[in-house]
Amino acid sequence: MAKNIALLGSTGSIGRQTLEVIENLGVSYRIVALAAGSNVELLEQQVRRFRPEMAVLNDPAAAARLERSLKGLHCRVEAGPGGVVKAARWPSADLVVSALVGFSGFIPTLEALQAGKRVALANKEALVVGGELLARRGLLNPDQILPIDSEHSAIRQSLGGASISQVQRIWLTASGGPFRGWTEDQLLRVTPAEALAHPNWRMGPKITVDSATLMNKGFEVIEACWLFGLPLDQIKVVIHPQSIVHSAVEFVDGSVIAQMGPPDMRLPIQYALCYPERVDNPWPRLNLFDLNLSFEEPDRARFPSLELAFRAKKAGGTMAACLNAANEVAVEHFLKGLLSFTDIPRLIENVMNAHTVMEKPEVEDLEKADLWARRSAVEQIARLTERS
Numbered sequence: 457m458a459k460n461i462a463l464l465g466s467t468g469s470i471g472r473q474t475l476e477v478i479e480n481l482g483v484s485y486r487i488v489a490l491a492a493g494s495n496v497e498l499l500e501q502q503v504r505r506f507r508p509e510m511a512v513l514n515d516p517a518a519a520a521r522l523e524r525s526l527k528g529l530h531c532r533v534e535a536g537p538g539g540v541v542k543a544a545r546w547p548s549a550d551l552v553v554s555a556l557v558g559f560s561g562f563i564p565t566l567e568a569l570q571a572g573k574r575v576a577l578a579n580k581e582a583l584v585v586g587g588e589l590l591a592r593r594g595l596l597n598p599d600q601i602l603p604i605d606s607e608h609s610a611i612r613q614s615l616g617g618a619s620i621s622q623v624q625r626i627w628l629t630a631s632g633g634p635f636r637g638w639t640e641d642q643l644l645r646v647t648p649a650e651a652l653a654h655p656n657w658r659m660g661p662k663i664t665v666d667s668a669t670l671m672n673k674g675f676e677v678i679e680a681c682w683l684f685g686l687p688l689d690q691i692k693v694v695i696h697p698q699s700i701v702h703s704a705v706e707f708v709d710g711s712v713i714a715q716m717g718p719p720d721m722r723l724p725i726q727y728a729l730c731y732p733e734r735v736d737n738p739w740p741r742l743n744l745f746d747l748n749l750s751f752e753e754p755d756r757a758r759f760p761s762l763e764l765a766f767r768a769k770k771a772g773g774t775m776a777a778c779l780n781a782a783n784e785v786a787v788e789h790f791l792k793g794l795l796s797f798t799d800i801p802r803l804i805e806n807v808m809n810a811h812t813v814m815e816k817p818e819v820e821d822l823e824k825a826d827l828w829a830r831r832s833a834v835e836q837i838a839r840l841t842e843r844s
């Protein structure tokens with residue numbers, strides 16, 4: 457079946473891999489809109505190759521440069537968050553790949569769903585921030601929203617259409633990141649370069665740091681609750697350093713169905729794009745004789761971010777938006793060398809402790825909570841810097 461695709465976040469890790477998948481799928485998959493932040497050079501190359509009807513950069517100056525360089529190419533150029541929303545609602549698109557990073561993906565994802573588009577979702581933060589709101593608006597229909605996260609793709613594939621009432625629990629796997637088994641003392645001295653060296657996956661910088669702190673897994677727990685309609689206590693996080701079993705569903709009769717595959721994001725991307733079909737591809741395959749799989753409990757004391765995510769989900773309302781915003785600020789400062797690795801969860805916890813939860817938030821309330829948490833996090837960092 458032919459599909460017209462709007463790709464949000466085309467210059468990022470998921471965006472680039474999505475284009476690779478689309479090239480491999482051939483002519484029936486057509487890019488109609490591309491959106492990114494500020495990377496003019498790469499977006500220009502992508503426009504020349506995929507010939508979308510429109511392209512957008514969030515940064516207006518970069519968008520103006522793009523428009524000049526694409527003169528005569530019949531590609532409409534838009535700018536700013538409004539332009540990104542236009543891409544998300546682009547009339548000829550029937551599928552929107554949501555691969556922006558952080559809070560920036562929330563509104564475009566919401567808009568795409570409200571416009572009735574099928575959404576292939578990589579931007580888990582959209583569900584962390586707004587899962588409750590999307591659920592309230594009836595926008596989490598499994599036929600409309602297809603996860604790209606390998607764990608949620610695995611859960612979806614393992615469920616195979618079974619009713620959620622038949623599920624005992626979900627085993628959500630995590631690689632454990634580069635610092636699995638490290639001592640408190642070692643964690644104190646972690647550098648950005650070390651945090652960016654993930655053992656199994658090549659990803660954008662923010663999610664790579666989130667994987668190292670285990671906040672990424674915390675986000676995925678929240679994402680799984682919303683996507684599959686499960687309570688927190690039915691989700692069990694398990695460290696699986698080889699990243700081969702991407703997650704498993706345990707049914708009430710004791711059967712466990714897991715999905716395995718090489719750690720290659722092109723597979724869940726392709727699954728989401730082609731659903732319900734499965735399509736051949738030339739990428740590496742598993743050889744079961746080579747596997748040596750292990751599973752262990754996460755170290756919640758050394759990686760407190762996981763617990764913070766559970767706490768935010770339990771608190772409900774605006775708390776998870778606050779968790780997400782504080783985390784974005786903390787990761788940004790850590791990557792600039794302005795915050796230590798172990799201060800990331802400390803900072804987030806302080807911001808959460810100071811937050812007054814608003815129940816049943818609307819979009820504006822979530823935006824306000826996001827802004828409040830960012831300001832609060834920056835103030836906390838300034839205080840920490842003064843002290844040291």
Ligand SMILES: NC(=O)c1ccc[n+]([C@@H]2O[C@H](COP(=O)([O-])OP(=O)(O)OC[C@H]3O[C@@H](n4cnc5c(N)ncnc54)[C@H](OP(=O)(O)O)[C@@H]3O)[C@@H](O)[C@H]2O)c1
Binds near residue numbers: 580
């Ligand atoms: N990478 C993975 O393997 C992986 C796996 C599972 C889930 N995910 C999730 O997928 C999402 C994307 O991750 P990623 O690793 O691909 O991130 P990334 O490499 O940092 O890419 C982010 C993309 O978003 C664009 N962008 C950033 N801010 C924007 C804004 N305000 N407006 C418009 N575009 C903006 C960037 O454009 P510029 O390049 O111009 O800045 C880039 O195209 C995240 O939510 C992540 O958690 C990623």
